[in-house]
Amino acid sequence: MINVIGLGYIGLPTALMMASHGVEIVGTDYNKNLVKTLQGGHTTFKEDGLDELFQNALKAGIKFTTEYQNTDTYIVSVPTPYDKFSKKVDACYVVAAIKEIMKVCPKGATVVIESTVSPGTIDKFVRPVIEENGFVIGEDFHLVHAPERIIPGNMVYELLHNNRTIGADSKEIGEKIKRYYASFCQGEIVVTDIRSAEMTKVVENTFRAVNIAFANELSRICRHDNMDVYEIIRICNMHPRVNILQPGPGVGGHCISVDPWFLVGDYPQLAKVIDESMKTNDSQPTFVLNRIYEIMKENGITDNRRVGLYGLTYKENVDDYRESPSLQMIEAQERHLARPLKSYDPFLEQDIVVNQIHDFNEFLDGVDMVVIMVKHDHIKRNWDKLKGKVILDCHNICPLEGVYHI
Ligand code: SAJ
Numbered sequence: 001m002i003n004v005i006g007l008g009y010i011g012l013p014t015a016l017m018m019a020s021h022g023v024e025i026v027g028t029d030y031n032k033n034l035v036k037t038l039q040g041g042h043t044t045f046k047e048d049g050l051d052e053l054f055q056n057a058l059k060a061g062i063k064f065t066t067e068y069q070n071t072d073t074y075i076v077s078v079p080t081p082y083d084k085f086s087k088k089v090d091a092c093y094v095v096a097a098i099k100e101i102m103k104v105c106p107k108g109a110t111v112v113i114e115s116t117v118s119p120g121t122i123d124k125f126v127r128p129v130i131e132e133n134g135f136v137i138g139e140d141f142h143l144v145h146a147p148e149r150i151i152p153g154n155m156v157y158e159l160l161h162n163n164r165t166i167g168a169d170s171k172e173i174g175e176k177i178k179r180y181y182a183s184f185c186q187g188e189i190v191v192t193d194i195r196s197a198e199m200t201k202v203v204e205n206t207f208r209a210v211n212i213a214f215a216n217e218l219s220r221i222c223r224h225d226n227m228d229v230y231e232i233i234r235i236c237n238m239h240p241r242v243n244i245l246q247p248g249p250g251v252g253g254h255c256i257s258v259d260p261w262f263l264v265g266d267y268p269q270l271a272k273v274i275d276e277s278m279k280t281n282d283s284q285p286t287f288v289l290n291r292i293y294e295i296m297k298e299n300g301i302t303d304n305r306r307v308g309l310y311g312l313t314y315k316e317n318v319d320d321y322r323e324s325p326s327l328q329m330i331e332a333q334e335r336h337l338a339r340p341l342k343s344y345d346p347f348l349e350q351d352i353v354v355n356q357i358h359d360f361n362e363f364l365d366g367v368d369m370v371v372i373m374v375k376h377d378h379i380k381r382n383w384d385k386l387k388g389k390v391i392l393d394c395h396n397i398c399p400l401e402g403v404y405h406i
């Protein structure tokens with residue numbers, strides 16, 4: 001039996017996937033309401049294919065509880081935030097989970113950490129705690145790092161098909177854990193050491209952050225001299241060895257906007273490109289805000305209550321709004337103006353900001369200018385309704401005439 005600790009965006013789909021493929025799973029989370037919801041037969045967030053997977057896992061006998069289980073294998077999938085000042089990873093939740101596991105686990109248990117951590121975190125923060133508790137690592141307690149790699153919006157597919165990395169102290173333990181993941185994963189599973197596994201995960205997300213920052217910087221250069229950044233990137237990407245990502249209103253979510261900071265925090269003198277890239281991405285919402293003011297002026301819009309942000313989530317077709325560019329922009333704008341912009345998001349039923357409108361038609365009625373912050377499929381079905389509005393399209397998706405870009 002495997003006890004999956006942390007039933008959030010990664011832990012839940014992983015637990016469901018393993019259970020659906022014949023592994024006995026108990027999922028544990030300290031959040032009583034979340035566990036209650038799962039026990040009541042409901043998932044806690046929206047994701048393609050998740051509900052079906054959930055039903056399969058229930059049929060296969062998955063259990064949910066707030067209690068840690070006595071078993072020989074654990075998968076830890078708890079948040080790893082970063083400290084905004086030091087830029088370093090905060091491993092407190094991982095360490096807390098390990099401490100709880102040690103209270104109940106038998107000798108020889110294996111603990112797989114899926115949460116993203118910066119290179120050296122397991123050596124610095126996890127091993128000492130285990131040793132202080134009288135366990136000998138490699139004999140009566142085994143550590144594995146198997147960083148998740150799935151992308152929100154396509155999690156179920158990617159869980160099945162992505163290649164994976166497993167870092168372990170010994171080949172034997174690495175291979176044992178590989179067999180569990182191989183129960184469902186059709187990709188290649190590489191076994192390496194723990195520090196390499198830690199580093200590869202952070203590097204993958206850093207590569208994407210730097211690439212997006214490059215695209216964002218290009219958009220500023222092109223704006224400065226009135227060139228079409230999308231056309232330029234499209235043509236450059238026709239070169240067989242060029243693959244530039246797309247500029248946007250900023251980088252949100254809990255991965256690409258966070259993980260690269262770990263390297264800046266740990267190697268401030270060495271991680272120069274990464275540092276600058278993160279600053280570029282972080283300043284993109286303010287860049288877009290200035291663009292909004294510019295376009296308002298050009299169109300004689302003087303009342304910012306007549307401007308509406310379409311999309312509050314951190315990216316398209318998900319209901320996750322952590323670190324979202326829209327929220328960053330609203331925060332920046334509130335510092336200057338007393339009247340926050342209107343906003344609307346088809347994926348969010350609950351209120352997360354002031355002036356959030358919950359009906360699309362009512363949102364449109366109240367504004368002269370629409371800023372497309374998120375490229376939800378919903379907007380692509382509604383171009384007709386945007387006719388006659390001033391539009392700032394931060395993703396170059398709107399087919400209407402006279403649309404502004406970043
Ligand atoms: N974005 C752009 N331009 C682009 C692509 C994305 O501005 O061309 C923005 C998005 O709008 C969003 C942010 O970047 O605000 C991040 O979105 P994303 O779709 O690039 O990535 P995440 O954060 O949802 O998921 C990433 C993935 N990592 C990589 O692709 C290397 C995923 O595979 C990881 O599992 C995940 O981080 C994670 O949990 O670490």
